[in-house]
Amino acid sequence: MGYTRVIKLLLLCCVFTFMTTGCWDRKELNEISLISGIAIDKGENKKYKLSAETVNITELSPKTKGGETPSVVYTQEGDTISELVQKMNTGLSRKLILSHMSVVVISEEIAKSSLMEFLDYMDRYREVRNDFNLVVAKGVKAEEILTVLYPFQKISTLKLKVQLNTLQDEWGGDPDVRLKDFIQALVSKGRSPVAVALTVSGTKHIQNSTDIMKHPIPPSLITVPGMAVFDKEKLVGYLPLEGVRVYLWTQNKLRHTSLSVPCSKDKYINVFVYNSSTNVKARGKNDVPHIQLNIKVETILDGTQCGADLSKHSSYVDYERKAADFIRAEVLATIKKVQKDFGTDIFGFGDHMHLQDPAYFHKVSDRWQEAFKKANIEVKVDARIRRSGLDTKSFLQQLPPR
Amino acid sequence: MRDLTTWFKAKIRQKQIREERIYSYHSSTEGDKHIHSEVEINKQEIRSIFGNTADLHTIGIRVQGREGMLSYLSSTIDLQMVNQIFMEPLSDLDGTESEIDNDEELERYMQTSFSGKKYVMASTLNQLTWLILSGYVVVCLDGMTRAVALYCPQKSQRAIEEPTTQTVIKGPKEGFTESAEQSITLIRKRIKNPKLRFEPFQLGTETHTSIYLAYIEGIINPAILQEVRKRIQSIHTNAVFDSGMIEEFITDKTMTPFPLVFNTERPDTTAANLISGKAMIIVDGSPFVLSMPATLNDFFQISEDYYQPFMMATFIRFIRYIAFLIALIMPAAYVAIITYHHELLPTPLMISIMAQRESIPFPAVVEVLIMEFTFEILREAGIRMPRAVGMTVSVVGGLVIGQAAVEAGIISSIMVIIVALTAIASFVSPVYSFSMAARLLRFGLVILAASLGLYGVMLGLFFMVGHLNSLRSFGIPYLSPMAPFILEDQKDVILRLPVFSMKKRPTSNQPADVIKQPNAHSPTPPQKEGT
Structure with missing residues (x-):
């Protein structure tokens, strides 16, 4: 009794x-x-300058x-981000x-001078x-990005979150890179990281004010010019917005996009891609990496300026071929540009090579970036137009001859 | 030290004295005397036993030329019935020649003239007292040492009405009343089976309340039945006014917020429980019938589940389980997330909650406790208030809780939503006594959440499940058929499969006869010819 009690x-x-x-x-x-x-x-005096945007x-x-x-944005300088975050109450209340x-x-300066060690803290x-x-x-100080208000989400960063997600979802304009992806790419032998680039367009003098939300045409606005390309932790350049779409295509992450495909001189058809899948095949042949991209897209014909007869099968075949050619050209151009200008494998072809031809990859893994520059890229596109909207016949066909 | 031992000894002695007094009081031999042959003496004895209570009547009569006495309590008998069935034959025979000279002749005489009617021959005054108390009219005749007691009880009971706490939309609308006899009638009406038994017991040394143990012989597990019997017999109490008082005496464990005995005021639920091999206790004076053994899932089921299409019934059962969880952990989870785990909320929700809480002067846990206590007070007041002022409570309560507190900036409006949802969810359980468990545990969990966050809530829930696992109801694990897991019974726990698929009784009650409806099958539409 006493024992159990104890x-x-x-x-x-x-x-x-x-x-x-x-x-x-x-x-x-x-x-x-x-x-x-x-x-x-x-x-200016210490390693980092941290600006934090706190919500009112x-x-x-x-x-x-x-x-x-x-x-409320407050800025101070210090050597580690961690200390700065804890020290923010030198200026802020809670x-x-x-x-x-x-x-x-991240400012351009930081990214160019390889000061990405703070990611460890994150x-x-x-x-x-x-x-x-x-x-x-891109082209502005990082803290400026935090001070451009917007009438819907009010706060700059909340607006950006929604904006970037929507852009990625609707057109494929954001590479959808999270912290873990970035670090994964940093440590991988067969991949280099990317990050979306932002800039402030418009007049700068008015941006630091709540008045900015009172104009129907915002005097200054944060826009997405493209994406930053890193060679490991060092920023080496930017790709335009089309480059982001190609990047998503190679990552098999593209959800929706819209293409303006030329069909004759200064005439375009507009196809909306609603389903896309990419298969990457990587092989080493004669010491040269061969990368084959098989892209399958399903599209809806959103509009045509050419006015081909859409009741005929042949017009679809023609449009599909044109769309496929367009996609192939765009993808190839971007990859070539990356190979030539940056020489860094942001697409992760090295990772694919690692999985699909490990023997070859082990041979070149230490100089993969060099190998990537010489890689043969082959792009096969299978584009299908599944629907043509509400009309089969365009009114352009029925215009009286002039 | 010595002082302490003497103090203890004195305490023990005091207790002994107290108990002796109690026992001597109840086993008094007063009234154990035989009936005297002189009516006048009997009359005085009865008068002295009952004192000069207003409802005792002793009237002189003449039967077969003999002086006699009629004695009854007007509060327990039906005087009209006495006149109709008993007094008329007695006085009719007055003129005939048959003589009653001794007790045997009296008995023969009673047999011939009252055949088919309920009467008892009594020989001691103690017996007479009980008979008078239980609705008999006692006739003593001069020169006889035995008395005749004629049964004419007063049927003062309220009409059968719809149950007030366990209502259904579709299904029988009858509910038990306070009369045990009527309850038995209602059950017997539903189960026409000679194996349905009602065992009578009498409890309460001062109230002598009749209680009945109902079961179906051949279905109930004899060991469980014996256990129930044993527990009823070992009750020593002075008064029983409601089945709830019996419940505390027979339950396996009282240190638990969970009810280990099921109660119902619905005859159909009672019948269904009997059929599935449970024992029921009917207490005279209480419309609530106890059912045992009870498992946790009994409290989530209601007879209406079986009167509805099975998909609907399954869906509603899901709702009940979820509602129980909401009633249990919603305020605790809110406090934990708000004070510890800000990262769990999506940013827009976080911003919205923060904006509401910006001007609230209390910590979240104080806010929750204030609201919960206010609600509990309102609930209690709502039950106890006289009907006429009941409206005031709901109006004032609604205004105070809902609007004024939010507008005054004392309480955030999300808090009102949480408390309101919790309150409504706690009413979903079909058995009122079960929602008590959630009500009590909720406060503990809120405190744990406020001190340890979700970790504390999890700890609390672990303790709760461990405790539930340790519970037994008449030897049956409380969580069965979930733990121990019985696959066969899962047809009727969270799901409610079609009735024809349940060919066996739930085995968690360990019934003696498992097979229920072996030939039940699903309906097949008539086949068209040639197909």
């Missing part, structure tokens, strides 16, 4: 130790601020908003939490989720 008491004590250790990381919602995005510039919550709720600024951060902006720190967009500020 055990019970001990158990009770154990339970109380649970209780008394609790609460240490308790954070009431009205004692914290969300960081919606951070921007990392090169510091009351301004985001339709009930409580009062025309103040929806976000405890900051990183778990809802949606964008991390990867390690438990509060950081793997769902933010890693972006490069």
